[in-house]
Amino acid sequence: MATLRQQALAMVQARQRVSVTAPSFKISDYFGTNVFGPAQMKQSLAPSVYKKVMEAIDKGSKIDPATAEEIASAVKIWAISKGVTHYTHWFQPLTGSTAEKHDSFFDMYAGMEKFKGSALVQQEPDASSFPNGGIRSTFEARGYTAWDPSSPIFIFEKTLCIPTIFVSYTGEALDYKTPLLKSMEAISNAAVEICQLFDRNVRKVNPSLGVEQEYFVVDKALYNARPDLVMSGRSVYGHTPARGQQLEDHYFGSIPTRVKDFMMDFEIEAHKLGIPVSTRHNEVAPGQFEVAPIFEEINKAIDHNQLLMDVMDKVADKHGLKVLFHEKPFAGVNGSGKHNNWSLITDTGVNLFQPSNSARENLQFLAFLVGTVKAVHDHADLLRASIASASNDFRLGANEAPPAIMSTFLGATLTELLDELEKNGNVKIEKGDNMYMKLGISKIPEIILDNTDRNRTSPFAFTGNKFEFRAVGSSANCGGPMTTLNVIVADVLKTMAKDIEKEMSAGKEKKIAIVNVLRKYIKESKKIRFEGDGYSEEWEKEAAKRGLSNLKSTPEALDVYAKKATKELFERHNVLNAIEVHARHEIMLEEFIKKVQIESRVMGDLALNHIIPTAILYQNKVIQNANGLKGLGLDHSAAVDTIKELSKHIESLKSDVTAMTEARKKLNKEDDVVKRAKGYQKEVKEAYFDKIRYAVDKLELLVDDESWPLVKYREMLFIR
Structure with a gap:
């Protein structure tokens, strides 16, 4: 790990600037060029279709199938002209990030690019694989994404992205956007x-x-x-x-x-x-x-x-x-x-x-x-x-x-x-x-x-x-x-x-x-x-x-x-x-439990497989030095003090990581999610995170800099 740290620092020093050139001196020349917004709609849609789309945006009215077909056709032509080959319904499940499944415009059987109004308006992704809080059973996987016309369609990384809501097939919201629109x-x-x-x-x-x-x-x-x-x-x-x-x-x-x-x-x-x-x-x-x-x-x-x-x-x-x-x-x-x-x-x-x-x-x-x-x-x-x-x-x-x-x-x-x-x-x-x-x-x-x-x-x-x-x-x-x-x-x-x-x-x-x-x-x-x-x-x-x-x-x-x-x-x-x-x-x-669980496991892994072995190796060096000084009749009290302090933090680290692991195992048997979450807060996070961190951070000050396996704060925050 120490070698990895040194290699990483060397890579930082060797970095070269990446040149950046704007498409134009004026932002207005390229602002929104990858968006199928009102201006693009007005240019590519028939006036009657454009009016219906704007009414859907302003008043929340529904878009009928015939209108959806005309919009889809215009969107496809626009997207393909920009080198786009795939489209996706872009939605915001309760993971905190966005989600997308890409489908090709190309229809192999027709031998041409197609994009139907039905594909614009609705898709059917798997709902059971996203957080649902028990709304959907794993074997009842169906969910729907439905186009939100109030947010513009856009192109990102050569993919046409259609902002959508995400609901179960029985209508419950499985995303952030659906309740937001209602609110x-x-x-x-x-x-x-x-x-x-x-x-x-x-x-x-x-x-x-x-x-x-x-x-x-x-x-x-x-x-x-x-x-x-x-x-x-x-x-x-x-x-x-x-x-x-x-x-x-x-x-x-x-x-x-x-x-x-x-x-x-x-x-x-x-x-x-x-x-x-x-x-x-x-x-x-x-x-x-x-x-x-x-x-x-x-x-x-x-x-x-x-x-x-x-x-x-x-x-x-x-x-x-x-x-x-x-x-x-x-x-x-x-x-x-x-x-x-x-x-x-x-x-x-x-x-x-x-x-x-x-x-x-x-x-x-x-x-x-x-x-x-x-x-x-x-x-x-x-x-x-x-x-x-x-x-x-x-x-x-x-x-x-x-x-x-x-x-x-x-x-x-x-x-x-x-x-x-x-x-x-x-x-x-x-x-x-x-x-x-x-x-x-x-x-x-x-x-x-x-x-x-x-x-x-x-x-x-x-x-x-x-x-x-x-x-x-x-x-x-x-x-x-x-x-x-x-x-x-x-x-x-x-x-x-x-x-x-x-x-x-x-x-x-x-x-x-x-x-x-x-x-x-x-x-x-x-x-x-x-x-x-x-x-x-x-x-x-x-x-x-x-x-x-x-x-x-x-x-x-x-x-x-x-x-x-x-x-x-x-x-x-x-x-x-x-x-x-x-x-x-x-x-x-559940998200809270999983995040605390992940951090707990990361802390344990780093402590047992990286920090403690490094500290023990360094402690052995100090012991050798202390013995050498002692053999020469020289003062070795400072080395002895360091050995004792290293031992104290190593032992507390071993003990606390073991106890934290046991606490986690016990809590994982708890079926009540509220009790499990509160247990992870009190019996894992509050009980051990600061104690374990304290021991490791003290060891960072004791172990010599060349041996320390983790990139340090001063290196991450100040190196450019």
Whole structure:
């Protein structure tokens, strides 16, 4: 292994830059060239067909078989003209990654390329081989993928990719996209009810999303020399280098040359796919970076994020690099998130989280702001569960990541405004008085600019015209958290509309009715608002006093999916039925178990087959040296101390790895998946991971550098 490490380091030093040339100096010349989008449709489809497609995209109407045939024909001609030979239904099963099965256009019996409308609209992949939480039995394998016209067809690596949903043959959702699309409809319906109190012209509200993707980049040779990175995505061992991020000199610093070449390359490919990436920079930790797009409709934004990660991974290979999307690939430095910047946009072009010069619009703004805060308050545990994973647990509450305690940050200005509204909002309004001035609502436009400072420790912060859900993990499919967010906000908005109607039915003037309901909601959700340092011990104590949950582990967080109220919530909005909620609970628990199991086995393998043998060989050298010094009558006490310390860590390592293995064997006999997951958390992860790592990291400091088998942190994070 030590030889492998040295070979990997030599390969890094020999790397040459990969030249990158854009197709044009202007991105606009090639943006979306690999996308069968509205412009391409308008050019290649008959006007009547184009109209039907756009109606399907805008209104969710179905595409009839004849129209599907015409679209398929146009898509085939376009794809073949670009050298495409195969097509696939591109979907997002509950694995967290995308899936595809390629079929050829070529029909051997017809002797020509064919692509039918039926193949465009629907395919039948095996459903039992994907996570299904017991929805499908292995012998009942059938499932369906069905075209989602709202997300554009694209070409990736000479394959025509058709974004689709994925369901069982009995209709249960087996993917992230199906419930997301339903949640978009749910929040649109709920938001329109509130909007129409202010503007009767609003007919639809679209959730908008911008995904800031953080990631690490390491040389591929170094990656391949670390079995733990290859097998689990994170380094289970590795002593913190003398220099990490403490000098605060990495954030927004000069981008390393090889990484910049890689960034330029994947941005070109992303732009061809219509992915609107616009920002790149160094992140806080050495070796960490970020890419961010401009905002899009939420469904398209999530598709693009999933596709972008695939593009980045494949382009990195060309540059001799490896992208790490794990939330915590390196201990002791910044973890990686996927900051979800979420807002609501009406079909009249109004951002419902954007303060305005209009007092009426500002009251509407406050209605949606307060409704969202109330949703986070009422469903904090569900929101926490939506971002729960074995990998994200390593990140939450450490090094620039928000804590597991759900809270919202609004900033001093809005906090003061809501406090004032709660305290004085229900004052008697005399005829002719300006209610908005009394409430201070009209002052929002003048002072809102002072309110956009982001609290980096808040998991859910208001940032001027949107909410930033910072707790989502960097490897996650945003469809899960965003479906949950859409549903919980929709639920509160529905209740808000009923409460306002009740006030108006009691004779209250509409504006007063709205303010009365907002005052009530502000008071009820006040404890979820926090403006301070989420990393502090004081906040944990304060949160406990407020009665806020602090669900630090995934199995604990996922308990909320077993609650009747959770199933009723998703069913109420026709997003997931009780069977689907139960299935997702089981799938997430199983995923947690498998990931902890894999890491545990990797830790054991590295310790027993690489670390301990290396440490023993080095210990024997030290013993020989000590004996030599002793024979010469020289002081050998330092060598004896080293021998003792090596022995201590070697013995503890053997003992703990053996005990961890036995704990794992015992838990594998447990049939109850909830008990098994909680057992893996307590009896494997919490009981042994840190202890075993401590011993190995101490041995890394004791064993001489030339002998150490694993590539070190300083080599992975700083070598370019």
